[in-house]
Amino acid sequence: MRIGEVAAEAGVSTRVLRYYEEQQLLTSTRTPAGHREYGSAAVERVQLIQLLYEAGLSSRSIRALLPSVEAGEATPEVLQLLAAERRRMEQRIAGLLTARDRLEDVIEAAVDPHHDCVQRARTR
Incomplete structure (x- = not known):
């Protein structure tokens, strides 16, 4: 999925997605033309990140918690x-x-x- 598609489905801006990448909360690959591409689970991950931010957590805390929360461990x-x-x-x-x-x-x-x-x- 391209950045615009993920942003639209997750209900965030493309700027937010770039920020999440800067904070190492989300990863993408690049096409030969340099466009960002995200995996199929990106929308769900963005929505989880949003929830964690809404709970008052910092990006540093989210980065530490995300793998365990996603795995349910x-x-x-x-x-x-x-x-x-x-x-x-x-x-x-x-x-x-x-x-x-x-x-x-x-x-x-x-x-x-x-x-x-x-x-x-x-x-x-």
Whole structure:
């Protein structure tokens, strides 16, 4: 399959496919004219890569996980890496929740100059 065909079937741009190749997540061969050609499993691999990105994984983590995930073999190392990614994500979520709460205080203070957070800020 040519790059445009894979991109269309996988629902991504050709630029994304080139990026995946740069990141060593996807491979292609070249025709004598220099065009990229992908194997029959390329569309499924691209869709799996997309899913892993949507799960918040970095290209480095995806590169490490991809062979095991495709084979359906969850090695202890793979499970350890996924657990570490989940912990990292939980920390980010906690930080975002704290930021949201602070923003809520700011919104309330914007409409009420006597709001508790304004009073705390004045006493600092």
